[in-house]
Amino acid sequence: MVSFLLSACGCPTYKANISNRSGVVDYTYNDGNYISTERSTKNIATCKGKVHIAWFGKNSSGQTAVFYRRSTNGGVTWDPALQLTPFAGNLGLEMWVQCYGDTVVVAYEKVESDNNIYYRYSTNGGNTWSSEAILRGGSYNQEAPSIWIWGNNFHLAWSDNTPPTFLPVYHVWYGRSTTLGSSWVSSGRRDLSDSPIIVGDPTNPNRLHIIFMIFNALERKARYIRSTDGGSTWSSTFDLSNGINAGGSGFWGRPIGSISAYGNYVHAAFLDERFGNKEVLYRRSTDAGETWSAITNLSGTSDTSWSPYILTNNAGEVRVYWVDKSDGDYEVLCKISTNNGSSWSANDRLTNNTAKDVMVSLDYDPTNSRWHIVWSSNEGGDWEVYYTSDPCPTSSDDDLGVAEEGEVGGFRIGRDGIILHKDAEVRVFDVSGKLYISGKFVKGEKVRLKRGVWFILINGKIYRVII
């Protein structure tokens, strides 16, 4: 019996309204469809304890600008918002925020005579910013930027319809720069067709992984390529969809996905309808992308599951966040593995309201050992961009990792266990149901627990907590 669920997707006592511009639209994704029609979007990056968030904000005339806001203390408090671009009518759908150390990049699309990718960057953790410049431009369309930075290497994957021969055809392109995008060491066309996401392996930055989709009249599949030499050469294309086209009409037919890697573990999530309705499908590689596991249905819900974002950390915890229509409106759901994707928790939810909660992305900061999550919702009447973290943000006067004293069953959650508010008989079970700790604890005492998912029986009720 689970009588109370403490959401494992985000801190239940802390949610920040980052955009906080009442009466006007603020989105993580620049589309009137509200839900994302592609997936090359990441609105949050966390490095060295700082949290960087960018989003699209409209003015009362309906023009759109890119806004940026940061926290320098791991999401506890937030600096004032900074407007990175003037209000205009030509911003594209997607943006990408990435950081490495003190370097922060915000890239986005503009629809001009053709489409181009613009960006601004900071090399001092967001204190000051470069002027706006073209990251990839020229004839034809450059779209859907995705960036991974490691050391001096700036890796960019994007979508580009520069003609291979005579006719413009969208391909995924990759380029590497050692000058933050002002010049390029290498750059070239990879494969059909669109919506790339590039990630690297922090344990071996020469390993790069790109997930993308082929989306045309003949094929609608999720695809994968990798490089093991820092982007100099690339593998042949692997069909993650294993021969099955995504169903659905229009943009709903896009098998959009996401990818993350740490060491030999590579995790891919994408969408299709082979299990009856749109589900988040999952495959992993345990050999750095050389071979892949069978396809599993991760979401398993009764209605549309959409726009998955998958991320692993340095401790083998993997998280997938997505939006799901199964309770009638859109909610952000999540699922967690603590063993590199071998097994997964039940579905959990970040949101629970009658509004649309959409387009989630996340990052993990080893500096504070926390997951940082951002999404859009119109729960307040107009659209806003919201942030939370898991575990809760740490306030400066509390070294236990607990943000609030909210009563959740007579205990608080700390970084390395739970702290009791009163004397209690406590039994702790691991995710497989095995008894881990049993005993009497006194008020203020800490029940030490390793990072992971635990079931805690206290005062006759079971709580599911994530440390």
Ligand SMILES: [Ca+2]
């Ligand atoms: Ca707003």
Ligand SMILES: [Ca+2]
């Ligand atoms: Ca162009």
Ligand SMILES: [Ca+2]
């Ligand atoms: Ca579903």
Ligand SMILES: [Ca+2]
């Ligand atoms: Ca909702």
